[in-house]
Amino acid sequence: MPGDGRIARGDATRRLVLRRAVDVASVDGLEGLSLGRLATELELSKSGVFALFGSKEELQLATIEAALEIFASHVTTPARAVPPGLPRLRAICEKWLDYSEKRVFPGGCFFFNVGAEFDARPGRVHDAVASASGSFAAFIRQTCRDAVALGHLDTDPEVLAFELHALGRAANADAVLNADPTAYQLARRAIHARLGLASE
Incomplete structure (x- = not known):
């Protein structure tokens, strides 16, 4: 049908725009986006x-969704393929640090950056960012449980999940701000030590 070509071109253009949008937002924030x-x-x-x-807000929401798909392909989906428990927990931490260190998004972890941008700003964009970030935090907690x-571990799973999440976020923030990958090395050592203590 003649309309099929237009739909396909529209879908291709949408993917192109969103791929650029996630990169821009990772550096300049979601407010830095404009059609x-x-x-x-x-x-x-x-x-x-x-x-x-149609609107800047719809662009922002679509950008969050696109970023979540990219994040899942690099972190959560491959981690879920690893056996549950400690092996999966180690995989989550390593793949998360790899994703940030390899600059899948040029500004580092997309959700860390836009989370700081929208943490105190109510609305649909805030809710979408909070939902995406919260789903990853929940994945870490469930894996700890x-x-x-x-x-595999003898520890408080809620506290462990909080600590692992904090270490990953700190590594991303320090490495991006200082353009120094040492933070990732320190985070890996800290995570290895914490999981080692919890498994004794």
């Missing part, structure tokens, strides 16, 4: 880009 800016940078028609999203239930 006009993305159209200009990608040499697309401004009216065509506006037609895909599983590790304790399976007898």
Whole structure:
């Protein structure tokens, strides 16, 4: 059908715009996004880009969703393929640090950055960021609980999850701010030590 080609082109353009949008937002924040800016940078028609999203808020929400898919492909999906308990917990930590260190997003961890931007600002964008970040924190907590239930660790799983989450976030923040990968090395050593103590 003639309309199928237009739909396919629209989908391809949407993917192109969102891939650029997640990179821009990881550095300049979600408020740094604009339909006009993305159209200009990608040499697309401004009216065509506006037609895909309709508003800045819809663009921001679509960008969060696209970033979550990219994050999942690098961190949560491969971690879920690892056996539950301690092996999966180690995989989560390592893949999360790798994702940040390899700059899958040029600004480091997308959700750390936009979380700081929207943490005290109510609205749909805040809720979407909080939901995405919260789902990852919940994954860490559940994996810690599983590790304790399976007898792999002897520790308070809630506290352990909080500590591991904090170490990953600190590594990302320090490494991005100082352009120094040493923070990732320190985080890996701290995580290894903490998990070693919990498994004794």
